[in-house]
Amino acid sequence: MTDQQGSAIDERCQYCTFPLTQSKSVFQSIFVCHSCTPEDGQLLCLCQACADHCHADHDGLEYVGMGPCYCDCRQILVGCRIETESDREAKRLLNGRPCLSQKPSTNRPLTSVKDSRLFSLIEGKELADRLQLQTQTLVKHSKETFWVDPSLDPLELSELELLAYTILDGHCQRYSLKGYGAEWWVQVKNVSSQRASGEVRTLDNASEAVDLHYDKDETIAEKFGIGVFPLISTVTYLTDSGDAPPTVVFSKRYDQPEDETISEMLLSYPRQGNHLVFDGRLLHGAPANHSLRRPGVGDNRSYSNIRVTFLVNIWDMECKPVGVERLPHSIRQHLISDTAKEPFPLSSEKFTSQSGLFAESIHLNDELSIPEALRQRIELPFLGTTTTWESASDDGSTTFVVTFPPPIAAQSDLLLVSFGPGMEAYVENDSSGDEEEPSLVV
Numbered sequence: 001m002t003d004q005q006g007s008a009i010d011e012r013c014q015y016c017t018f019p020l021t022q023s024k025s026v027f028q029s030i031f032v033c034h035s036c037t038p039e040d041g042q043l044l045c046l047c048q049a050c051a052d053h054c055h056a057d058h059d060g061l062e063y064v065g066m067g068p069c070y071c072d073c074r075q076i077l078v079g080c081r082i083e084t085e086s087d088r089e090a091k092r093l094l095n096g097r098p099c100l101s102q103k104p105s106t107n108r109p110l111t112s113v114k115d116s117r118l119f120s121l122i123e124g125k126e127l128a129d130r131l132q133l134q135t136q137t138l139v140k141h142s143k144e145t146f147w148v149d150p151s152l153d154p155l156e157l158s159e160l161e162l163l164a165y166t167i168l169d170g171h172c173q174r175y176s177l178k179g180y181g182a183e184w185w186v187q188v189k190n191v192s193s194q195r196a197s198g199e200v201r202t203l204d205n206a207s208e209a210v211d212l213h214y215d216k217d218e219t220i221a222e223k224f225g226i227g228v229f230p231l232i233s234t235v236t237y238l239t240d241s242g243d244a245p246p247t248v249v250f251s252k253r254y255d256q257p258e259d260e261t262i263s264e265m266l267l268s269y270p271r272q273g274n275h276l277v278f279d280g281r282l283l284h285g286a287p288a289n290h291s292l293r294r295p296g297v298g299d300n301r302s303y304s305n306i307r308v309t310f311l312v313n314i315w316d317m318e319c320k321p322v323g324v325e326r327l328p329h330s331i332r333q334h335l336i337s338d339t340a341k342e343p344f345p346l347s348s349e350k351f352t353s354q355s356g357l358f359a360e361s362i363h364l365n366d367e368l369s370i371p372e373a374l375r376q377r378i379e380l381p382f383l384g385t386t387t388t389w390e391s392a393s394d395d396g397s398t399t400f401v402v403t404f405p406p407p408i409a410a411q412s413d414l415l416l417v418s419f420g421p422g423m424e425a426y427v428e429n430d431s432s433g434d435e436e437e438p439s440l441v442v
């Protein structure tokens with residue numbers, strides 16, 4: 001998605017959320033304006049854009065917090081200044097699909113971090129290596145996300161699209177989903193080896209990291225400040241990178257109170273061919289901190305110095321993220337020339353026959369298991385510059401604090417860490433700026 005022109009406010013939330021939500025309460029920033037409320041009248045809720053554009057110069061404007069609401073700006077006598085353009089933009093982006101209020105609430109097959117599962121998707125090094133080479137061709141041509149759905153003809157697709165198509169088909173069968181499509185993309189990251197450096201935990205290289213974030217419809221989030229999330233998120237590992245950062249998933253959703261502590265953390269260590277599945281609403285990333293990586297990788301496998309992942313998010317077709325389209329034919333041709341001529345060797349049956357691995361779980365108890373000297377506080381960057389939802393505070397920053405005791409000897413590739421009392425993870429705002437400013441933490 002290209003960057004929008006304009007001021008910081010315009011980039012973040014330009015349009016009133018009412019045409020998207022109608023009168024259904026949807027989680028977002030809530031403001032009230034006492035100046036526009038008649039005496040002993042009921043306080044009406046305002047969205048972020050209406051606070052910025054319609055009430056910014058009113059003394060009575062007040063930030064309430066994040067919560068479920070719909071915007072009442074157009075009910076106020078003076079009217080909404082951005083009503084017309086907001087209606088037009090919402091209509092353009094929805095493009096005939098129902099607005100959020102008309103969407104039936106989906107029965108989600110995965111609802112907590114404990115529901116995450118690990119599958120063995122790609123068996124055999126040959127196919128995984130071939131797909132991995134194709135991802136490197138793809139990132140030379142595009143860093144966008146792309147779309148596949150059941151209406152496509154598999155015979156016309158490249159192998160990477162077939163991988164996304166197979167993952168979509170497998171989960172649609174597994175969870176009895178109808179009318180779903182998949183957004184897919186790839187990530188290629190360098191891996192710094194702590195063994196090569198001889199010093200543990202000195203090479204927290206930011207360029208290796210994927211900061212903690214929520215997967216979402218980026219355009220709706222940026223223009224309206226509303227979160228629309230995939231049903232299911234998946235990560236498929238195409239390289240064997242013993243030293244590579246794990247995928248980290250927290251028991252934290254965007255619509256949970258920001259001061260609520262976080263009691264669970266899932267770590268998925270990269271292994272070629274593994275396929276991780278989790279609730280698409282959860283906070284996740286691949287932070288570079290060496291203390292999160294698998295300790296004592298002492299076996300004799302030869303590890304890759306890059307971390308290549310193939311990401312697939314499964315969406316209700318009626319919530320297909322704005323601007324995500326099929327792979328352009330010109331790019332597909334570059335990939336097909338790399339592809340072996342034999343039929344794609346992966347089928348969704350092989351995949352749906354597995355029940356999926358649960359995480360090995362450990363409980364961190366303050367008194368019993370962790371000597372104070374071993375414990376360290378890791379600050380994980382949260383929603384950095386590569387995401388569209390940032391802290392509204394210009395001079396403060398938002399970090400995510402995890403107490404994590406090294407080393408944890410995990411046998412499994414999937415580890416669920418539950419934090420005992422006092423050890424929970426939390427979001428920390430370093431607001432050195434004006435206390436009156438609303439802190440928009442999303």
Ligand SMILES: [Zn+2]
Pocket residue numbers: 015016017018046047048049050071072073
């Ligand atoms: Zn509004």
Ligand SMILES: [Zn+2]
Pocket residue numbers: 033034035036054055058061
């Ligand atoms: Zn006002």
Ligand SMILES: [Zn+2]
Pocket residue numbers: 016049050051054073074079080081082083
């Ligand atoms: Zn307004």
